[in-house]
Structure formats: C-alpha cells, structure tokens
Amino acid sequence: MTKIVIVGGGAGGLELATKFGRKFGKKGKAEVVLIDRNASHLWKPLLHEVATGSLDAGVDALSYRAHARNHGFDFQLGSLQDIQRDSKTLVLSAMYDESGELIMPERHLNYDVLIMAIGSTSNDFNTEGVRDHCIFLDSPEQAHRFRTEMNNQFLKLHTSMEQKTVDIAIVGGGATGVELSAELHNAVKELQNYGFKDLDSKKLNVSLVEAGERILPALPPRISGAAHQELTKLGVKVCTNTMIVKADKNGLTTKEGELIPAQIMVWAAGIKAPDFIKDIAGLETNRINQLVVKDTLQTTRDENIYVIGDLASCTQADGSFVPPRAQAAHQMASHAYKNIVAQFNGGQLKPYVYNDHGSLVSLSRFSTVGSLMGNLTKGSMMVEGRIARVVYVSLYRMHQVALHGTFKTGLMMLVGRINRALRPNLKLH
Numbered sequence: 559m560t561k562i563v564i565v566g567g568g569a570g571g572l573e574l575a576t577k578f579g580r581k582f583g584k585k586g587k588a589e590v591v592l593i594d595r596n597a598s599h600l601w602k603p604l605l606h607e608v609a610t611g612s613l614d615a616g617v618d619a620l621s622y623r624a625h626a627r628n629h630g631f632d633f634q635l636g637s638l639q640d641i642q643r644d645s646k647t648l649v650l651s652a653m654y655d656e657s658g659e660l661i662m663p664e665r666h667l668n669y670d671v672l673i674m675a676i677g678s679t680s681n682d683f684n685t686e687g688v689r690d691h692c693i694f695l696d697s698p699e700q701a702h703r704f705r706t707e708m709n710n711q712f713l714k715l716h717t718s719m720e721q722k723t724v725d726i727a728i729v730g731g732g733a734t735g736v737e738l739s740a741e742l743h744n745a746v747k748e749l750q751n752y753g754f755k756d757l758d759s760k761k762l763n764v765s766l767v768e769a770g771e772r773i774l775p776a777l778p779p780r781i782s783g784a785a786h787q788e789l790t791k792l793g794v795k796v797c798t799n800t801m802i803v804k805a806d807k808n809g810l811t812t813k814e815g816e817l818i819p820a821q822i823m824v825w826a827a828g829i830k831a832p833d834f835i836k837d838i839a840g841l842e843t844n845r846i847n848q849l850v851v852k853d854t855l856q857t858t859r860d861e862n863i864y865v866i867g868d869l870a871s872c873t874q875a876d877g878s879f880v881p882p883r884a885q886a887a888h889q890m891a892s893h894a895y896k897n898i899v900a901q902f903n904g905g906q907l908k909p910y911v912y913n914d915h916g917s918l919v920s921l922s923r924f925s926t927v928g929s930l931m932g933n934l935t936k937g938s939m940m941v942e943g944r945i946a947r948v949v950y951v952s953l954y955r956m957h958q959v960a961l962h963g964t965f966k967t968g969l970m971m972l973v974g975r976i977n978r979a980l981r982p983n984l985k986l987h
C-alpha cells in the first residue's frame with residue numbers, strides 16, 4: 559500500500575493529513591502518517607492571543623492522536639532530523655524527558671510520497687543578544703513563556719514601590735507585532751477587572767519597533783496608516799525607520815546607539831526555515847533555508863517530496879514569491895492533495911497559483927483593519943470594523959472546517975460563545 563507521510567501538523571500539514579486520511583486512509587487505499595514534534599495542534603495565528611491570555615490554549619488545542627483516530631490517519635510524535643532520499647527514509651530524533659531520560663530512541667520511517675510542512679521560525683538575522691534576551695512567538699511554549707513573564711511583571715508592579723511601569727518592546731511591525739501590541743492593551747484593561755485595580759494603560763509602555771519606513775509593509779499604505787493611528791491612540795509607541803543592533807538585559811539598542819528600555823522583549827521581525835533544513839538531503843534551498851519547489855509544489859530535485867506552507871519557496875509567474883501566510887498554507891494543502899492524487903493516477907499535475915484574498919490585522923477588540931482582494935472588489939479594498947473582524951475570523955473558521963467539517967465547526971462556535979459567558983475573559987492561571 560502506498561505510504562503518504564506528512565511532516566508538520568500546522569496550518570497546512572494537518573489539513574492535508576485530514577483530507578488524505580478521510581479520502582484514502584479510512585478506505586484502506588493508502589497508509590497516511592502525520593509526524594509532529596508536539597502532541598497537539600494550535601493554529602499559529604492565535605499565538606499572540608495565547609501570549610496575552612486572551613485565548614486559553616488548553617481549550618483551543620487539538621490532540622493529534624484523537625484527530626488522527628477520527629480521520630483515518632496515523633500520528634507519530636517525533637521531530638524530523640534528516641531525510642535519506644536513496645532509501646526514502648525519514649530519521650526522527652531520539653526523545654528525552656525533562657530530566658534527560660530517554661523516552662524514544664532515534665527512529666527510521668519509510669515513505670513513498672513525503673510532504674514537508676514544518677513551517678518557519680523567527681529570523682533574528684544574527685543580531686547580538688537576541689537569542690538570549692528576546693522571546694520569539696513561534697510555538698505555544700514560547701507564547702506561554704511570554705504570558706508568565708508578563709504576569710510576573712504585572713505582579714511586581716502591583717506590589718513593589720520601585721517599579722512604576724511595565725515596559726515591553728516588540729521588534730517587527732508586521733502583523734504579529736501589530737496584533738500583539740494591541741492585544742497587550744486589551745489584557746491590561748481586562749486585568750483591571752481581576753484584582754489589578756491600580757493597573758492602567760499608562761503603566762504599560764509598549765514600543766513597536768520597525769526598521770522600514772512604515773508598519774505592515776505588506777499592506778497598502780493607507781491600511782498601515784490606519785493601524786499606526788489606532789496603535790498610537792492606544793498608547794503604543796510606534797518607532798519606524800529604527801534598526802535594532804543589540805538586545806541585552808536592559809532593553810534594545812538602536813543603530814544610532816539609543817536604548818529602548820524593556821523588561822520584556824519580543825522578536826517578530828522576519829522568518830526563516832529551521833537551520834537543519836539548509837543542507838537536508840541535497841535538496842535545493844534558498845538563503846532563508848526554505849525548500850525550493852516547482853509550481854507543482856514538488857521539490858526541484860525530488861518529485862516524490864512536496865513542500866507546503868512557510869517552508870516552501872514558491873515563485874509565481876510574475877517573479878514574486880508566495881508569502882508565508884496561513885491562507886497560502888491552506889491553499890497549498892488543497893493543491894498538493896490534488897497533485898499527489900494526479901501523480902498516483904498518472905494524470906497531469908497543475909501549477910499552484912497563490913490567490914490573495916487580502917490581509918486583515920486584528921487590533922484586539924479595539925479595531926480590525928485590512929484589505930480585501932478579489933473579483934468582487936476589483937483590486938484591493940480597504941475594510942475596517944465589524945466586516946473586517948468577520949473576515950479576519952473567517953480565516954480560522956476555514957481552517958476549522960477543513961479539519962472538522964461544517965457541522966462540527968458550527969458546534970465549536972456555539973461552545974465558544976457559551977465559554978465566553980461562563981469563563982473569565984482572560985486566562986488567569
């Protein structure tokens with residue numbers, strides 16, 4: 559039986575595993591295996607909400623094992639270390655517990671078709687001190703670390719006479735930095751209702767630092783302008799044209815030598831594929847370690863290896879690259895599915911064309927701004943407020959529908975509403 563192995567159960571990989579499981583695994587037409595280094599899935603664009611406590615990861619996370627059982631695929635917990643292309647074998651690293659005791663030895667797993675979907679990590683561009691002093695928002699663990707440090711700082715402020723403010727500096731004026739800045743102000747407002755009566759927005763100093771001339775550079779200037787204005791209104795200090803050259807325990811240092819003092823620093827400026835991908839199995843990679851693919855989403859040097867999502871370097875007809883976005887991962891998962899089925903049946907593989915439906919940025923409950931693209935809008939159309947919020951949330955709903963189907967997603971939305979009435983607005987423990 560053909561063995562389809564997907565590595566990485568994120569925005570793209572889990573949707574693809576679910577589809578193959580339902581259509582092939584359940585019917586015994588192929589063996590479908592998903593490998594992930596974590597035991598549960600949390601949609602990455604939710605991480606800034608986990609970081610501030612607006613979202614409880616424990617409620618939204620999905621167990622891979624339970625999902626695999628219901629959708630006809632096998633789940634293997636493990637971290638990819640290498641690919642041996644000659645024998646079509648994957649090498650998964652040995653796993654150890656927190657005390658260093660071996661849980662699982664190094665394992666080898668064979669495949670017929672491999673889909674790589676391990677996403678990306680933050681790119682610190684080798685900036686001095688960043689790895690030691692900044693938090694990256696790449697995984698739920700890192701989001702939890704941020705939340706713990708933030709809560710500790712608020713507790714210190716609440717009880718100590720010396721500390722007057724909580725200073726948080728975020729590097730990178732893309733969607734992650736912008737959304738996190740706004741979400742932090744929401745968290746402060748909510749915390750006032752939960753025993754931190756003396757806390758107010760004036761005691762929270764958020765600096766959003768961007769090297770380019772405007773925040774949200776991927777969006778039209780009028781949208782960046784609107785987001786900039788909203789953030790300033792909230793009290794966020796937006797510093798554009800500001801290059802960071804160093805991070806240390808006191809804060810961030812700019813190229814001009816100015817110190818941006820901060821107790822907590824987040825680095826969200828750019829992405830790269832994990833370093834071990836750079837030399838993996840003689841496959842072609844680009845300067846940020848992404849695997850180079852043809853327009854069919856097959857790697858340039860091995861047609862049995864497909865790549866989807868942030869890990870793929872995929873050039874479009876106009877020479878641009880598919881951006882690292884959840885909507886691209888979602889589309890690539892559907893496209894790879896069709897091409898792999900065509901490959902099995904000896905059919906024609908089709909080129910993937912990125913369909914940009916626009917980008918929305920959530921400024922927490924204060925506002926949502928963005929642009930919509932498509933036939934209806936005849937180009938890009940700026941949206942704001944309620945409509946923008948609905949479209950923003952719909953990207954996550956599409957992901958949920960791909961995983962659970964429409965009925966179950968409807969039930970989940972209902973449970974979400976009930977939880978909002980029953981549970982506190984912030985995760986407090």
Ligand SMILES: Cc1cc2nc3c(=O)[nH]c(=O)nc-3n(C[C@H](O)[C@H](O)[C@H](O)COP(=O)(O)OP(=O)(O)OC[C@H]3O[C@@H](n4cnc5c(N)ncnc54)[C@H](O)[C@@H]3O)c2cc1C
Nearest residue numbers: 566568569570595602603637638676677867868882883884
């Ligand atoms: C805070 C934040 C907000 C964002 N907001 C938006 C947004 O509003 N809209 C948007 O379009 N995009 C947004 N993005 C980007 C979006 O999250 C990514 O483009 C998308 O998740 C990429 O999907 P993926 O499937 O390629 O990888 P991911 O979703 O990152 O999944 C990768 C998976 O691979 C697993 N993995 C990693 N390494 C290994 C390994 N060695 N072995 C086994 N498994 C491994 C990981 O555990 C993970 O499950 C945001 C990102 C962040 C961080």
